[in-house]
Amino acid sequence: MSELVSKEVHLVARPEGLPTVDDFKIVETRVELKPDDILVKNIYMSVDPAMRPALSNSQTKLNEVMAASAIGKVLESNEADIPVGSYVFHRFGFREYVALPKKDLEVITAENESITTHLHVLGITGFTAWGGLLITGELKENENVFVSAAAGAVGSIAGQIAKIKNCRVAGSCGSDEKVDHLLNDLGFDYAFNYKTASISKALHIGLPEGIDVYFENVGGKHLDAACGQMRPLGRIPVCGMISAYNNKGARSEGVTTLSNMIYNRVTMKGFVVYEFFERKAEFLSDMRGWLADGKIKYQETIKEGIESAPSALIGLFRGENTGKMLVQLAEE
Amino acid sequence: MSELVSKEVHLVARPEGLPTVDDFKIVETRVELKPDDILVKNIYMSVDPAMRPALSNSQTKLNEVMAASAIGKVLESNEADIPVGSYVFHRFGFREYVALPKKDLEVITAENESITTHLHVLGITGFTAWGGLLITGELKENENVFVSAAAGAVGSIAGQIAKIKNCRVAGSCGSDEKVDHLLNDLGFDYAFNYKTASISKALHIGLPEGIDVYFENVGGKHLDAACGQMRPLGRIPVCGMISAYNNKGARSEGVTTLSNMIYNRVTMKGFVVYEFFERKAEFLSDMRGWLADGKIKYQETIKEGIESAPSALIGLFRGENTGKMLVQLAEE
Numbered sequence: 001m002s003e004l005v006s007k008e009v010h011l012v013a014r015p016e017g018l019p020t021v022d023d024f025k026i027v028e029t030r031v032e033l034k035p036d037d038i039l040v041k042n043i044y045m046s047v048d049p050a051m052r053p054a055l056s057n058s059q060t061k062l063n064e065v066m067a068a069s070a071i072g073k074v075l076e077s078n079e080a081d082i083p084v085g086s087y088v089f090h091r092f093g094f095r096e097y098v099a100l101p102k103k104d105l106e107v108i109t110a111e112n113e114s115i116t117t118h119l120h121v122l123g124i125t126g127f128t129a130w131g132g133l134l135i136t137g138e139l140k141e142n143e144n145v146f147v148s149a150a151a152g153a154v155g156s157i158a159g160q161i162a163k164i165k166n167c168r169v170a171g172s173c174g175s176d177e178k179v180d181h182l183l184n185d186l187g188f189d190y191a192f193n194y195k196t197a198s199i200s201k202a203l204h205i206g207l208p209e210g211i212d213v214y215f216e217n218v219g220g221k222h223l224d225a226a227c228g229q230m231r232p233l234g235r236i237p238v239c240g241m242i243s244a245y246n247n248k249g250a251r252s253e254g255v256t257t258l259s260n261m262i263y264n265r266v267t268m269k270g271f272v273v274y275e276f277f278e279r280k281a282e283f284l285s286d287m288r289g290w291l292a293d294g295k296i297k298y299q300e301t302i303k304e305g306i307e308s309a310p311s312a313l314i315g316l317f318r319g320e321n322t323g324k325m326l327v328q329l330a331e332e
Numbered sequence: 333m334s335e336l337v338s339k340e341v342h343l344v345a346r347p348e349g350l351p352t353v354d355d356f357k358i359v360e361t362r363v364e365l366k367p368d369d370i371l372v373k374n375i376y377m378s379v380d381p382a383m384r385p386a387l388s389n390s391q392t393k394l395n396e397v398m399a400a401s402a403i404g405k406v407l408e409s410n411e412a413d414i415p416v417g418s419y420v421f422h423r424f425g426f427r428e429y430v431a432l433p434k435k436d437l438e439v440i441t442a443e444n445e446s447i448t449t450h451l452h453v454l455g456i457t458g459f460t461a462w463g464g465l466l467i468t469g470e471l472k473e474n475e476n477v478f479v480s481a482a483a484g485a486v487g488s489i490a491g492q493i494a495k496i497k498n499c500r501v502a503g504s505c506g507s508d509e510k511v512d513h514l515l516n517d518l519g520f521d522y523a524f525n526y527k528t529a530s531i532s533k534a535l536h537i538g539l540p541e542g543i544d545v546y547f548e549n550v551g552g553k554h555l556d557a558a559c560g561q562m563r564p565l566g567r568i569p570v571c572g573m574i575s576a577y578n579n580k581g582a583r584s585e586g587v588t589t590l591s592n593m594i595y596n597r598v599t600m601k602g603f604v605v606y607e608f609f610e611r612k613a614e615f616l617s618d619m620r621g622w623l624a625d626g627k628i629k630y631q632e633t634i635k636e637g638i639e640s641a642p643s644a645l646i647g648l649f650r651g652e653n654t655g656k657m658l659v660q661l662a663e664e
Binding site: 053219223228238239240241244245249250251252253254255256257258259260261262263264265266267268269270271272275 | 385551555560570571572573576577581582583584585586587588589590591592593594595596597598599600601602603604607
């Protein structure tokens with residue numbers, strides 16, 4: 001049995017509204033290795049907006065360690081195909097060390113990329129953007145596309161994929177710096193700061209012919225404006241509604257324009273990334289090709305240390321990230 | 333040239349909010365027959381909620397005759413396959429007589445049914461219910477189904493089709509008499525008066541396992557309650573949003589529960605009946621079989637005379653109809 005001590009994050013109070021750091025507690029525990037377990041030191045973990053609704057229900061238990069996607073390095077292993085020193089992806093973040101059976105680990109076969117990319121552009125958020133836009137959203141070449149939270153981990157990739165497909169792309173974000181980033185780094189055709197612009201007016205300017213695909217990350221006022229401007233046979237893949245997550249019951253601000261769904265035969269569809277898992281090889285092939293060609297760029301916002309994990313999660317709802325928000329738990 | 337005089341309905345003012353009879357005018361015109369035209373005396377015409385949004389845009393021109401589905405009797409014809417005395421379906425209601433080329437007429441091949449059924453259960457509204465529920469809604473046996481405006485022309489048929497498919501069916505309507513009709517005449521499992529009940533509480537009682545398919549006719553508060561109770565992979569075929577049609581821009585009351593579409597991967601899809609036209613033979617076969625077996629019942633609310641057409645249309649928004657609202661323009 002190991003004498004290793006690991007710090008981990010517990011939820012100690014169910015937040016109402018925006019969580020505070022006092023809703024979380026850093027706890028030290030001893031790591032126990034069962035026979036055949038593989039010992040992993042976590043290097044990076046992911047925080048994602050979708051974690052917020054899970055804080056309000058039984059998916060997240062009080063006074064137990066929380067869950068997150070993470071990448072770690074193998075410290076002890078008897079498995080020939082998961083050797084000591086290899087990098088692994090797993091779902092047991094929010095802790096420094098973890099002992100897991102082989103079935104819970106996926107060895108990362110990094111090519112020329114940073115291992116962190118497997119927590120975003122080559123991982124869940126990139127796959128979410130790819131599947132949500134191309135499969136759920138049924139994107140076609142030359143369409144008019146609106147992406148909300150477009151400077152975020154999913155939105156930034158969705159917008160760039162739409163550009164690769166020769167679409168006209170408008171994006172919303174929460175600061176003028178992010179507007180610059182969307183226009184000048186990521187090649188969006190139009191971008192606006194929803195905190196200072198009228199969303200509805202901005203969409204009329206950015207996509208004057210209307211919207212064929214709205215990649216929905218925000219909900220509420222964003223959806224109210226976008227739904228009213230959907231074109232015939234438009235699609236709204238619903239990836240997230242970050243504006244609602246801190247409200248009781250995840251209720252958004254009221255959406256009043258849904259009757260346009262009838263006149264223009266619009267489809268709105270909630271999706272979850274695991275729907276696309278059988279097409280993972282296709283996704284990785286596309287995304288690695290686009291990365292190699294410089295067609296997809298990404299940014300990371302990295303906080304340091306397990307103690308910063310709660311504030312990193314909270315920071316997502318304050319727009320503190322550009323691109324993917326990660327927490328680095330140890331040196332690579 | 334005919335000396336026949338026909339009364340017809342013009343829109344003379346674009347309504348804001350609920351239309352009034354003063355927004356319409358009955359005008360006498362002379363019917364002019366071109367060579368090869370067929371002269372038709374209209375017997376019945378349809379009024380439908382979807383006419384309301386068209387009063388606010390260029391689909392309906394001011395000071396011209398309005399359009400509606402109608403059934404008429406042929407008075408003059410040189411076409412062997414549209415003989416004098418036959419009944420025809422066309423899109424030129426809101427007038428007593430009409431002269432039309434052959435291409436605009438569809439001869440009704442009535443079997444044992446009343447000709448009025450071709451304006452509802454065997455016509456557009458029945459086809460809308462059938463296609464919206466079975467095609468757009470992808471209804472499966474034994475699901476939990478909610479139908480709003482369930483005593484209306486479309487809702488009453490949608491609910492009964494869901495019962496034929498062995499579903500548990502709840503319906504909303506606007507009076508206690510209609511509740512009785514849904515439960516005792518149409519075989520709904522549960523029905524409530526939305527004017528006196530909490531929609532959300534009623535749905536929890538009527539469909540305690542949640543909703544697989546919500547056949548949406550109303551929008552606003554109905555959708556807000558239903559969307560929050562959708563089950564995994566639930567579908568919301570959006571047929572209409574009558575609660576919104578009299579508002580500026582057809583805006584509904586705010587819907588705040590759309591984040592449930594993500595967690596439960598719900599699809600909401602606006603549709604129009606013409607999407608299903610290639611399957612008309614299948615629809616007619618199903619519906620005639622169900623009518624013959626007594627599995628589908630219908631009611632008609634019939635107003636008399638062209639002068640009552642505006643008030644019949646307005647009456648739809650006051651819940652004055654049970655089943656299909658028609659205007660009888662002449663004796664059969």
